[in-house]
Amino acid sequence: MAQTLLQVEDLHTQFFTSRGVVRAVDGVTFHVDAGETLGVVGESGCGKTITALSILRLVPDPGRITSGRILFRGKDVTKMTDEEIRDFRGNDVAMIFQDPMTSLNPVTKVGMQIEEAMTAHERFTEKVARPRVIELLKRVRVPAAESRVKDYPHQFSGGMRQRAMIAMGLSNEPDLLIADEPTTALDVTVQAQIIQLMKQLNRELNTAMMLITHNMALVASLCQRIIVMYAGRIVEEGPVEQIFRSPQHPYTWSLLRSVPRVDEARKDRLVSIKGMPPDLSHPPPGCKFHPRCPFVIDKCKVDPEPQLEEVGVDQVARCWVLMRNVKEESTEVAKQSALSKEAAEKLKAPVGELGAGEVGAGEVGRGAGG
């Protein structure tokens, strides 16, 4: 039985803006076991990044953790003193951000920055840290690490920078690595290199990983368990194979079917989720997904939001309908065309052209040749 490393209980993080209170994270409960990789998926603005920042207590103003507990090895992060939290960040948990360009200091050498991350926590003396930098860069497979430590970030390519960021994250041997869209800014071939690197590191060092992404394929290749977030809430959670095989929440189902697969020939239209994510300062009543849900029933609009309920082994979902109760025919609704036929017909009608003297001379128009 794996040991629980991180336990988040009923976390609420809210932003107090002039437009009202934005409930960015609205009662989120989950855990990360030692050595496991957990995927957190959802659209921009669903609260996945704020959840991660809350764990590190790095929520930017005007945001605040308003309630809930974040237990790391039984110790509540929300109650840590400033001293303790500094020690916790970097030593126990490290975070890799999306954009490797803006997260490195442009005027400090890469090696220096990694060294700084180590010595800042007084875990390593300068003497020990310096040779370790090269070792770390080698571990994340930066070629010619001995000479590259003296380079500045701008001399590194995007993929190399992301490797340096990962090296920095690993420098203090954290138990949990939070990676926020680590490959989004990178090219596919470089993305594949980084994915392999992260897989290897997870295996070699047994570092637990929390991968935040909107890329379903990335989750499929890296994670064991998955959490789907929508509008600040967890809507579904379970083992990755199970969620991919039989998603129960319509949102999870739509997300999975809204991306084409490279290994499949064009068979089907993509499921498109209509509309946009809700404004979190004024979320809709009932189930927060109901305005966009293709399988909505009256209960979803009126009743209070459903609870997370067991829908399979280790799988929970927050839905009144559940995909297992949706007939195959009804799923076609989600693939329908949004194109206005009427408008298309009107646009096809020829339009008279003015100023023919300017463009008309010596021309053969589209209809004129036939």
Add this chain to the structure above:
Amino acid sequence: MQAAERAPLAGSRTDPVLVRVSGVYKHFPVGGFGGLAVRAVDGVDLEIRRGETLGLVGESGCGKSTLARLITGLLPVTAGSIVFDGQDVTRIRGARLRRVRRRMQMIFQDPFASLDPRMTVGDILQEPLDNFSIGTLRERRKRVQELLRLVGLNPNFTNRYPHEFSGGQRQRIGIARALSVNPSFIVCDEPVSALDVSIQAQIINLLQDLQREFQLTYLFIAHDLAVVRHLSDRIAVMYLGKVVETADRNDIYDKPQHPYTKALLSSIPVPDPMVEKGRAPITLKGEIPSPVNPPSGCRFHPRCPIARVPGVCSEVEPPLEPHGAVDQVAACHFAGQF
């Protein structure tokens, strides 16, 4: 004179090829001594057939966006010809060029940067109609409303500004603008990569519906091969300013002939954990070299898993030749031999 110029145009109506790119080069001088230049597009031959979607893929910096800008005439070519429906757009000027340009439109990657923030949506959509003097003012206004309705936006939004719309809605406006002048050919340059997952599907479906409705020909550029395969009939792969392989979208996936294509395809994770378990991606060493000083011989040889170096790969540049399936071409000395 005029009749002679018109002749190929009349003949081209039966030509299945709408756009023919032959030997196109685009070099950007980098200044300094020695005449160094970024060889962004370095000898490209490509055909885009009527009514098809040609997908163009490759890593950033491979020259795919530059090629798109050359085809639509937004950039002048250094050498080569681009024949659109019988007319070489690199040679014609003035009114004739304008006339051709009206038939080719472009949809850009960044819906935040490609719409003028100080123009209302109505003005943005009406501008191409004004430019090409299409219809009366009343007809243009009416058309703008129909365009908005067509792409699923409220036709009464004409007085709003771009910042009032979300990314997906802005991309719809960009699409409506491209459609306003009834084009037959649209270049889509990474139209969904700046959008959220759920919104991407909306735009992909919309593009497919529009193609069917208006018999459009697309050049679809993206680095997301899954999206490209979903939308395209044929796919061309670019590497460092050159096309290295072109084939039907199924053939290119089932039996890629160029090792770069194979590596590119295998590096894309599949959204299915069961499939992912059994997959072993070919990870390429290193990154794309500088287009200022491309490698000798085959440009891919320093990263190629099957290259014979020193040998033919580092010495002779392989030509684009038929390999594998019907209608499949690849530029590799050892095509399919892996």
